[in-house]
Amino acid sequence: MTVIPIRRVTGADVADVVASADFAVLPVGAIEWHGPHLPLGTDTILADGFADALDGGDWTAVRYPTVSLTAVPGQTRHYPGTVAVRPDTMVDYLSQVLLGIARNGFRRVLVLNAHDANMSTARAAMEWVSGELPVSILLANWFQLVPWTETAEILGPGPARGHGGAFETAGVLAFDPETVRLDGVDDLPPRPRLQTADHVLVESHPAPWQGWSGRLSMVTQDGADEIRRRAERQLHALVAEWLARPEPESPTTGVPGPHELERPATRGRRENG
Template sequence: MSFIDLKYLTSSEAKAIAEHHGAIGLIPIGALEQHGPHLPLFTDSVMVEMLASEVAVRCREPIIVTPTLMAGLSEHHLDFPGTVTLDPVTLGSEIQAYINTLENMGLTRVCLLSFHGGNFSFLGEYAESISNIRTEIQVVAYNDFKRFVSIMFQAGLAAGLSLAPTDSHAGALETSLILHVLGEHRVRSYKTVTGYTTGDPGWMETMQAKGVRAISPSGVFGNPVSASPAAGKVILDALVEEVAGWLKQTFALKEDG
C-alpha cells in the first residue's frame, strides 16, 4: 500500500515501513483561518490532507504521511475571528520536529505540501535552506502557487463554474472542493455570499499590506454561487495529477505499469 498514515502506526511498524527502499515522508501543512461566512476554518487543512492521501495512492513507493499541521502563516486573515497564525520561526520549528522524526525513522527524502497560499513561498525557501545545510536528507516543497491556482482555475472552468478572475479564497473553486470532500452539510448557505471579484490593479498588494478585510469585507475572493460538488471532484483530480506528477519527477519515482 503506497499511502501510509503515520498516526495509525505503532513505533515498530513505523520503523519497519521507513526501512523500505524508496519510502518517502510527506508533511501536509494546512491553516486554520476564515473562509468566508460559509466554509469551515480548517478548509485548507482538510484539503491538503485529502490531497496528500490521494497523491500517495498514485505512487508505487510507500509514502508515509504525517498528521497535518493545522496552523500556518495566516496573518492577513487575523481581522476575522477564529483565525490562527504562526510566525515563520514557529512554523519552521514545528516542521523541523516532523522532519527529525521522519529522519530518525530512517527516511532520507521528505516532501512538504500545502493548500494554503500563504504557506507556499515560505515552504519553498525553508526546504531549500534545510537541503543546503543538511546533505544527509533531501527536503523539497511544492511551492509554485501560481501554477497551483491556475490548475484549479482551468479545471473549474472545464467543470462549468462561473469564475471571477480573483477566485482564489472561499469562492466557487474552494466551495466546490469542500462540497465534494466534506459534503453539503459542512457548507453554510453560500448562494448569496458576495466576495471581491473586480481584480483592480494593485489589489493583491493592498491585501498584503492591509489584510483581507481591506479588500473583501466578507473575506471571500471570488463568488461561490456557481459551486458544485461535481466541479469539486474535477478540481481535486486535476490537483492530484499535478502534485503526483511533480513528486514522481522530483524524486525519480517509478511510474505505474
C-alpha cells in the same frame, strides 16, 4: 500501493517501515476564517484530502500528522475562529519537524500544502534542512495543481481564485460537502489583480473584503468533482516525476574544506628568509 500513518507504526517496526517507504508526507493546513460558507479547517480538510489521495499510487508513503496551526495573513488574523502563529515561529517549528523526519531516515519528504501563507515559511524551512542532511523536499501546493486557465474552463469565466472563493470552495465541496454552506451567501467579487507581471502584493484590507471574496455562484458539484480529479491526477504525476530523480547527496559533497580553499597570492614576501 499504500500510505502508512506514522502514528500506527510500532517502535519495533519503524526501521523496516522507513527502509521500505519511498517518501514521507507532511500535510500542512491552517485554522482560519474563510467566510460564513466554509469551515475554519478549510485548508486542513484540503491537505488531508490530497494526502489521502496519494493512496493507490505506485509508491509507499509514510504519512505524518497534519500541521494545522500555522502562520496566517494579517487580512484574516482578526476574524473569528482564526488561530495565527508568528511566521518566524512557524519557520523554526517546520525546520525542526522536517529535520526530525529526515533524521528518521527518510531521503524524500513531500510537504503537501493547502494554505497560501505556508508557502514562504515551508520554503524557508526546506532550504535550511536541505543544508543539514541529504534530503529531497518537495513542496506541493494543491491550489497550484490546477492552472488558472483550467479553473475558468471548469467553473466558467470570472474571478474564482480568491480566498474562500469559488475554486477553494469547490475543493472543500469535493472532499467534505457537509461542511459547505452556499445558501444565503452572496457573491463578493474580489478586487482585480495586477496584470503586469508575477508579483506578491500584501494589503491589510483589500476591500471588498469580509475575510473572503469571490463569486460563489460559480460553484457546482460537477465542477468541484472535476477540480478534485484534475488536482489528484496532477499530484500523482508530480510525485512520480520526483521519485524518478536520483536521491540527493550530502550537502557537503564536493565542498572543499578550509585547508583546500585557494589562498590569495602573497605580495612582498620572500621565499627564503
